[in-house]
Amino acid sequence: MEAFVKHTGLVYPLNRSNIDTDQIIPKQFLKRIERKGFGKFLFYNWRYDDDGNLREDFSLNYPEYDNASIMVAGENFGCGSSREHAPWAIQDYGFRVVIAPSFADIFYSNCFKNGILPVPLAEEEVQQIIEHAEKEQYHITVDLESQEVYAEDGWSASFEISEYHKNMLLNGWDEISVTLTYEDAITAFEQNKA
């Protein structure tokens, strides 16, 4: 997995709460058996009209957000299904960070397996970023090591993350390889249980 240490990028503000995984990647795209290529289906029903053309009135399609790599949204981001296709679509589209006041549990843990950093910030801080990014192009930096988000204008905020998740992203670990170093403990547990 690609490591994540620090990232500076353009903000895409999506000021909605409870953005569910059905919106992030609708079910008709879950039939594929690959991990790649989901980016073009991100927010499909919001981004495209019935004929499959890009909607001019949906903000992700605005030219000023081309190349955005940090999504900032409302509370309970990623609620709903366990589909990892949601972070796959977000990552494949080009996002490395999602900032929101809160995340759904399964979505949150799925992000770490795919090199995406979910950043929980206070509602007020999220609104400050959104307001700024809706007015003009806004670049911010997300530093995992110091657990800080900041901008050139001096704005900054800090966020919480577990040591485990932090180390996983900083090192780009393959979690299964790490776990397999505990194989003796797993075997002992199984023998003890039997």
Added chain:
Amino acid sequence: MSQPKTIIEKIWDKHVVHQEEGKPDLLYIDLHLVHEVTSPQAFEGLRMAGRSVRRPELTFATMDHNVPTIHRNVIKDAISKKQMETLKENCEDFGVSLADIHHPDQGIVHVIGPELGLTQPGKTIVCGDSHTSTHGAFGALAFGIGTSEVEHVLSTQTLWQAPPKTLQVKVNGNLRTGVTAKDLILAIIAKFGVRFGTGYVMEYTGEAIRNLSMEERMTICNMSIEAGARAGLISPDEKTVDFVEGRRHAPEGEDFERAKEEWLALATDEGATYDSTVEINADEIEPQVSWGTNPSQCVPVSATVPDPEEVEEDADGVRRALEYMGLKPNQSIESIELQHVFIGSCTNSRVADLRKAASIIEGRKVHEGIRAMVVPGSFTVKKEAEEEGLDKIFTDAGFEWRSAGCSMCLGMNDDIVPPGEHCASTSNRNFEGRQGNGARTHLVSPEMAAAAAIEGHFVDVRKYDQLVKG
């Protein structure tokens, strides 16, 4: 005497393989359920890394999400077909048992787990599906996982998990006649919101919960994820034990007696404390109907659709939901015209659900202009229902009687609701586009769905019940 514990802590403690400072616990998984949609990339990952499935005998697969519910041999969608074939190949290559589309055990993964006796109290159960919380009805710790975690469990039979916070959902009193488990869970989510369970494992307690059947408890636990909780469970009692006894994968004879004692001992100890508790009175709850695009956006059937100008929070969200749903502020729930009725899904597709719906339908006809279908949760449910003649009651009334699968709950197969049309659905999610692009979903109980099918719009099933009896 040792410290009183909740069932959540008891199950957790029995499954910790490894514990160290600064890390989540390494938790052992007793049962891994697999389906066609969230597993192909996991098996592919194993193959690429040259890894195997550590405990194939603790792994069980079926096909449910995109299987056709009519003409089982004709899968028109080439990509769906490929996904099902891929699961078959993967199960063969890695030695995993599979109930494929023609197998007599096939069905929605959360229906067949309990049916086969794979689901048992005290187990840790995972599946690449958020409604895995269903199995919590048995006093199991069951939760949905992503595909990378599916791969992790296949390879190691474990997951790294931080010990969850515990949340008690205490349901006082009893449900009134005609008010169902579905109404109870919808009312809980309406009252406390779609994220009050985030970060928690919930335990449902109280008199009303103890009085629910196992099928009703599954309906409750199934929707824990709609409240944000990855898992929700209910302490086992005699009902739980009776349900499991005699099922194919249940322990037998002396083993069963021993297991029974262990299971009953899992129940939360008197005096155990939770990190948080919420309470609701069951006797105040009325039949519920969702009007919006998340499961907390629901009201009693006698109520009206909210007015965004008058709500206390998220006025924008309410406005957007009403626009999507094509509803007017203050419109009565009973005035919403329906075009579809769907009885099925891992929430409400068991024989007990179908019996209740059939009791309303019997001798009546589906209203003109309504397309109504029943999709049993499994082959076994279908067979049992047919033996009881339920299929005849439904088809005589004008319902379509289908084969088992997730079907119109998420519209991955051909069973979809067209744009702009309204569906009374016994499923669990009313998200935008869930049942089809532009589809307008209203979550209800099987009884309410049945009554709506007859009337063409929502009615309080309790009035209707009197009509039937009278």
